[in-house]
Amino acid sequence: MNVKQFLSSFNYIVSLPDGVEKLKEISFFLAATGALLSDDSGVDARPLLDSIREQKAIHPEQRKVVPPQTKLSPSEVRAPKHWAPCRIGDLVLTITGGGTPSKSNPAYWGGDIPWASVKDLRDEKYLKETEDFITRDGLLNSSTNLIPPGRVIVSTRMGLGKIVINEIETTINQDLKALELPVEVDSDFFYILYRTRIIKGTGTTVSGIKQRQLMALPAALPSIEEQKQIVEKTNELTVLCDKLKAQQKERTRLAKLARSATLNALSNAENSMELEVALSRVNAHMEIILDDVESLADLEKCLIKLAVQGLLHISTDESPSLGKIKEACLTLKSEYRENGWLRTRKSISPSTYDMNVYPSHWGVLPLDEVVVITGGITKGHKLKGKEVRSFQYLSVANVQRGFFDLTSVKYINVPVEHVDKYSLESGDLLITEGGDWDKVGRTAIWKGEIRDCLHQNHVFKARSSSPLLMKEWVELVLNSAVGRDYFAGASKQTTNLASINMTQLRKFPLPIPPTSEQIEIVQKVKYLISIIQKLKAQQQALNDVATMLSSAAVKSITGVQTEVQSKMKVPKTELVSNLRIGVSPANSERAALAAILIRNNGELSAKNLWQASGLEIDAFYQKLKTEMARGWIVQPEPADVREVEAS
The missing domain is CATH 1.10.10 (Arc Repressor Mutant, subunit A)
Known part of the structure; x- marks a missing residue:
């Protein structure tokens, strides 16, 4: 791709991920190689290098003067023939290092002398202020130096590649270097040139770049007049890029608002008429919803909530067998009491917190009346004198929403007499007691993934013996927005954590459709989720391709290979x-x-x-x-x- 091809593809490139930043990168490269100049002929710039060498020879601070660099051949750098091939070090008179006053001595800090570190080298081109200040004693008792305005400050370690033009009298820390430029080198042009050289890469890591490596980077110097022309044209392109970025930001904000409003309307639909209107809005905005992986995830949550509320299937108008489900639960509770696994509990009513509207023929019962809920084993029991065995057990970290993370499953010593009480059976529902406020109540169905496995006391176990109540249905409800809203409102919350107790879980108002509808809803949700997962994968693939295309566009013009981080994929x-x-x-x-x-x-x-x-x-x-x-x-x-x- 040449410059003409680049300009013809301008609109497409700018729409790619980080497209505007790529445009800036390309414009800097074009500027530093003379491609932005209208004429390829000009004044020979080699005498400027001779003048700079003469200044270095008589400079009063010889200790800081950059020594002569090895000669660079014209073939090593892309530039017009009349430019002077050189190295970065040939364009710099002196280098001044920095330092940090002792952090343990308060007398060195909080003064009126600016002290710059990498965090002050933001995306701005000029350094006008610093976050930290030191005192005169701090300056005298450290290796840092006063840097006058006009110097160029670069980072050579953390934040490698950052560069600013200094506009204040400041000091700098040890990660920064201050470069003194001769009059033959415009500081704004050097800013452009330096950025392209660091972008080009040096093979360094986060440990930084050594001073001699930095000074040896290839460059090319045009005449002073051409330097000014290049700076002017680059500034114009930068302003254009900033405008494009602002427009993209506004477009993203509006798209996000449209997505949010559309999905909120869908999520809050309470009847078939409202659902029809909401779905028409989704259809109208499908392009922006499908264009974002996060929006697809939100769409998935909306559809699950609507399914749980009975709005995505054809009702049978049958009545659920609530009496038989409750009877089976009572029978199981009796078995638990006989085994000493459950104490007699007072009956409870469903929580009044639930504000959801369900089909009129559905039933709503407290979770405690349809499943048997028990706590898990507590760590730290006294085991002296008891016969114990070691078992794997599930903690909150193992129970995710709809699946188990068994990467790390710990062991616990348990008295043999308590093993049956805390053992898991295939079909058990595991529900988390606490965690991050939006993760409390995570539920998954145990399918016997680990033989002889127990559960911790921060994970509730819910067991049902009725074939008329699908465990998949209960899991779906608890993990849906219906369940999340209940747990968010009923849980005890601190700054970052939340937890529910046994009583709150027992009170959960579980909607119960007829068994045939439970089956239909669960199957439909699985089908819808499978489609959304495919759409997510396709969108992620499109994003990956777009990122690679963006990098290829840069490489085709600059020769710079931008590293693209790839995720580990399942092997084919x-x-x-x-x-x-x-x-x-x-x-x-x-x-x-x-x-x-x-x-x-x-x-x-x-x-x-x-x-x-x-x-x-x-x-x-x-x-x-x-x-x-x-x-x-x-x-x-x-x-x-x-x-x-x-x-």
Whole structure:
């Protein structure tokens, strides 16, 4: 892509992620290489370098003078023939370092002398003020120096690449350098040139760049007149970019407002007429909703709430079997009392907090009347004299909204007599007691992922024995906006945390449709979520492609390869060889993958083990490596890698 192609693609590039910043980057590069000048001929600038060398030779502060740099050939830098190829160090008279007065001595701080650090080198071009100040004693008792206005200040360590033109008398810290420029080098032009050189890259890390490396960066110097022309044209482009950025920001704000209003109307629909109107608004704004992953997530929440309120399916007008559901719950409670797992509780009424409107033929009952809710095991019990065993147990961190994070499952010693009380069965609902205020009440259905697993006291267990109440339905309601709103209003909240107690959970007003409608709603929600997940993946892929295209546009003009961070993806290969159990780990050892193998007769394919673990692919490989190193899983024979067709 040349400059003409760039200009023809201008509108498209500016709409890409960080497109305006890319435009600035490109404009600086074009300026520093002379591409913004209308004429490729001009005054020979090489005599300017001779003049700068003469000034260095007679400079009064020889200790700070930048020494002569190795010669740069014209082929090493892109510039008009009449420009003078050089290095950054050839354009700088002196370099002054900085320092920091002792932080432990208050007499050095809070004075009237500005003291600049990296945090003061923001996106502005000029340094006009600093956040911190030091005293005269602080200046005298440190290695920092007074930097006069007109010097260029650059960062060589933290914030590498930042540069400002100093407009005040200031001091600087050790991460900064102050560069004195000769009259032959316009400070605004040097600002442009320096930014393109640092953008071009030096192979350095966050540890910074050494002074000799910085001074050795390639450059090219035009005449003073051309420097001024370049600065003027660059300023015009910068103003244009800033206007474009402001317009984009305003457009983003308006789009966000439109999305929010549209989705709020959808979420708050209370009947079929309001839903129809809200859906028409969604359809009208579908382009901006589908253009944002976050909006798709909000759309998913809206649809789940509407489903839970009975607005996304055709009602049967049947009556739910509330009596049979309650009877099954009472029978299960009796069994719990006989086993000593549950004390007699007073009956409760549904919380009056619930303001949702449900179909008239549905029922609403306290959660306590349809499931048996119990607490978990408390850590720190006295175990002396008791027979104990070690078990894995679920904590709040393990219970997510709709799934379990079993990356790290801890062990606890439990008296044998209490094991049955706190054991998990497939189908149990696990509900978190507390956490961040918007995460309290997270619910997931246990499917026997870990054999002989218990739950902690900060995780409630809810068990139902009635086939007329779908566990998936209860999970859906508790995780929906209906559940979140209830827990947010009923929970005890501090600054950052919230928690619910047993009574508040028991009072949760659970809407109960007929079983046939429960099945239909759960299936429909699964279908809608699967579509939204595909849309999210497509939008993320589009964003990734747009980012790569934006970087390619920069590279095609500047030759600079912008690094694009890529996420770990599921490999498009399938490991065919099996993984087998080796040395059986003790119960106290964290061997999640080995435990899965034991439950599956000691052998699984790598793919099946990964899927059963529920881990992200990179976390799975790390865990597998650890358990192999300890001998719990046998090192497989060389894997047969089979390519899987991409969808």
